[in-house]
Amino acid sequence: MKQGSEAVNVPACFISNHEGFLGSIKNFIEDFVVTEIDIDGHLVKTEAATQTPSCASGDGNNKTSAEFLENSHSSVSQDADVSMEWGVDVPLPGLGSFDLGVILGQSVSEELEHFVLTLRDEKPPELELSLGSFADKHQRANVHRAVRHRFPFLMTVTIQPEIRVREDPDYRELSQLVKEDEAEDFFRFIDAKVRGSSYTFGPDDNKEHRTAVHHFLNRRFGKLVETKSFIDQGRTSISVRLRERGRPKKRTAEERKEEEVYTAFTLCKENLETLEAISYMAAALGILPSDFTYAGIKDKRAITYQSMVVKKVSPQRLAEKIAEFEKRGMRLSQVRSVSEPLRLGRLQGNHFDLVVRDLRPHTDAHSGVDKHTRLASLVKEAVENVKARGFVNYYGPQRFGSGQSVESDRVGLALLKEDMVSAVRLFFTPEEGDDPQNQAKRHFLQTDNAKESLALMPLSKARERLMLRALNRYGTGPDGCAQAWLSLPHSMRVFYPHAYCSRVWNEAVAHRLTTMGHSVRQGDLVRKRDGQNKTEDTGEGSAAQIHVVTHQEEQAGAYTLEQVLLPMPGNTVKYPENAMGTWYQERLAREGLRDCRFRVSSLKLNLPGCYRPLLAVPHNFSYQLQTGAGGGDGGRLRTGESLTLNFDLDSSCYATICLREIMKTDP
Template sequence: LEKTKEEYTDGDQNHPSGSEKEDTISDGTSKCEEKADILSSFLDEKTHELLNNFACDIKEKWLSETELIGLPLEFSIGRILDKNQRASLHSAIRQKFPFLITVGKNSEIVVKPNLEYKELCHLVSEEEAFDFFKYLDAKKENSKFTFKPDTNKDHRKAVHHFVNKSLETFTGNPNVVITVRFREKAYKRGKRPLPECQEGNVIYTAFTLRKENLEMFEAIGFLAIKLGVIPSDFSYAGLKDKKAITYQAMVVRKVTPERMNVFNIRSVDDSLRLGQLKGNHFDIVIRNLKKQTNDSANLRERIMEAIENVKKKGFVNYYGPQRFGKGRKVHTDQIGLALLKNEMTKAIKLFLTPEDLDDPVNRAKKYFLQTEDAKGTLSLMPEFKVRERALLEALHRFGMTEEGCIQAWFSLPHSMRIFYVHAYTSKIWNEAVSYRLATYGARVVEGDLVCLDEDIDDENFPNSKVHLVTEEEGSANMYAIHQVVLPILGYNIQYPKNKVGQWYHDILSRDGLQTCRFKVPALKLNVPGCYRQILKHPRNLSYQLMEDDDIDVKMKGSHIDETALSLLISFDLDASCYATVCLKEIMKHDVLN
């Protein structure tokens, strides 16, 4: 089970892990008694008695195979102001009553029935379920729990499916015993592990992922299922277009190279991080150009002129439509705006809004918006929709409350949560550069921001590299348009001191973010902001006009029946630049249509 500190808001549910005992839970009796003593010492006699009565009522109902009709569905311990005391109580309650869960909100501890406990009781004995959830709550790194032998393959599969929601499972030898284990914690970057941790070094395997017409998260979902790991074990330096054939560097934790069936496998020392990507190379074929015009000589001249113009002048460095989910009813930037405004429930509903398509995924989403039945939606949602299923499983456990929605967002890795916020800030940047060029054109004017370092090739440069153009500098034409940068929204950026700066403030007011500090504490998201050049130039650009028959041989692509003129174009772009935007400038046409 992989839980990191970023997954908790104020420590209410981050109770300490179990004592340093053996790998199984069977020898934890004294620890359990100690947890029970904590209840007696922290709770007054009446509250302790009411908690015991609540637990007994839940247990009796479940043992009699009846629903919880007529019973209160939650019990409040009350507000506990001391954070450490709250953490101890969370752990003590769950250890004594594994069939209950605890939820913290505004220093209050609320106890609820653990519906997953009852679900497991339908698969294994009540005794095993009791021990398993005690083990689950202890969170002992690298510890193991083994279920009783089971010769029924279908039944074992059902247990695997239940447990795989959060832990690693593997079948013993002979293949009738299921063992589960916690995943080891990832050490904080920049800090060396303790000496006693160094023996069990984590394996990192790097490889190149080739995908076609598949979202990154879907591809990771497929790989995770095949390799028996969870999606957050995969790391990468950036996202690639869904529609294109793409090759991308990836790293997976705890999987040896021998188990991988992918390209360019090698052992590495650490995971990848967003921002490590230095750039991308593109080989693109644009076919059937003769259909655009019957004049081949004129066509060649126009193509050469367009390409040479982009080589010389560059292109506007817009974020491409794939960043926002082109053609979708709800774009990713809308979800990001809701998260920035701490509208967690709205963000969940936006995420699960269906498209106007009749397929299993959209039928499941439609059912959820109609019923808010997370468990029922899970049964409809295909296995490969990793993000959707992760959110729904959390909503099933914690409920469709504001707190439950926060926990649902925590079921996604940090890189996915921040992706939606970045989509919003990217959309605003696109609007800003359009306004800047419409207002001032290619002139560098007073109040513009320029980058003083000619060698900058990404967005992560400090404020010290950004200069505010003075009136004298603007009049003297000291800077060129390719030096102009615009801020990407965040808490650590400066705005232009001209009409563009005022435009930013107007947009923040329009979207209800006048007081936004670009931090979402509930989701552990911090958005410092950065700067992006408004123009970019492709590097190493080359092109060739060819007949389709010839280009099929060169690119080893599919056969085209009708021979027509095609353009083979190759170039490199810095990280976070979009080939579709560059091509649109060359063609003056949206190549995605």
């Protein structure tokens, strides 16, 4: 077994005892093709797409999915921090929401960056910059929104169809009264105009200073907002709320109609994360990443096909962008109107077309046997075993952030123990290397200075920047660190505790097979025979649907190992009523979670838990062993033995784990 970081959270326990073989995957992008299977059991890939193995050629300048993940699934109801009776302090979109290089063009974007540096360094009076002319009103709105979000201290002015920018004098005045990052956040809050929202400045115990802030806000924004001071834990702060009459003007019938538009399409992407593709499309269309919905997230290093729905964009408007998207490794097809968004988990699974290259035996035994004949025998035995018996349904290494010096499950453990300071410091643990991101992380851990670390952190690292901004505003103590976690969207916060629970599940299934064997035992959990299979990650499937195997059922062989479920820890699950139940108790107690409620109220996190099948079985499995050389990308030759595999897996099952069982090594 591979002993690197990728194998740490996936124990070396298998269901079959065949020998396996060595090989490598993802040598070429078309070696790993993933096609979503929709809720009706149909492949989302179109006939035309089937004939074209490659979606498009990307430009290679892609950001990682982590830089965009914080922009997905964000909503006020999930992520906001309630501030007294004044409504909701709205978490601001990450800077990755708007790609100025896409919206303005790279040359104009660079010119704008230079203009901003000139403003900050030289402060010349009445300096202006033209961003060019924009005939389309949607494009103009997108430019205004993106520039003001990225640079809150700028004013954007339309002299139709030209857009010009200059320094905002109101921002300059406010930044002399409050911290600069607070001034930026306040202007983003004003620009967003989210109904019922509020913005709270940091604690300020100087009454005269608070009065000056109140006077400025009422003088410059009195028609739009109202302000008040309130005391929380002995400290006084100013909260600002949008007035009822300061809400955006009533939408026209045309605008309301546009809000209700849903457009579905099939996305084929190459060498892109799902969330990375969404972020680019959102920037190009002038909408938020959360306006896109999808059934599941797909691999980056692969060609993938999946269904998506976008709201507020008509099929005609989306079709106008297709050629632009193709340049970034995305191809859109089957563009059509639908009546509702997609729901996460609304799929049956995924179909995989994989190629394993450079095949060779684990050992050089049987040296007298022809290599191809020996490999053919090893492959046939391995594939037939997995087709018949399945594989241990581990969570794959990507669930834990493979390759990181501190994996996500350790951060999740600290959050479950409500040790906010440790969780933040683990989050900022640097990797090897001296790139700007790791320099910023090291600086924070060494100095506790969030402001200086924020200045060092690259703009593309939106997650880290959101947390550093909150730490600068609220401090690096327990309360400040809690606020830092709250600055991330709910979907990102909950990822870390889920990673920890997934690690416990992986260890549980390995312990179950090692100590109790491959037979169904009394006290094991199975789903009731009349129950329906539920998707694992939605938390569906209550304890009432779970049956505990009796002694008589064990003796009669009433259930198979494929039907056994193991719980992922949470506050609604029941545990096995045998030695595994004790194992869970001792395992959680060992890390200080004996009395854990699997709720972190301060972060609005609730983990109900779920039941995951111990085994997964591939369906519609076929394979072909090939010998000899062939052409590759850019004229590169592909030599040696290769294995083509085609199979379906249920949702939340990992193809790399299936390959691991087949090959008896990490591919």
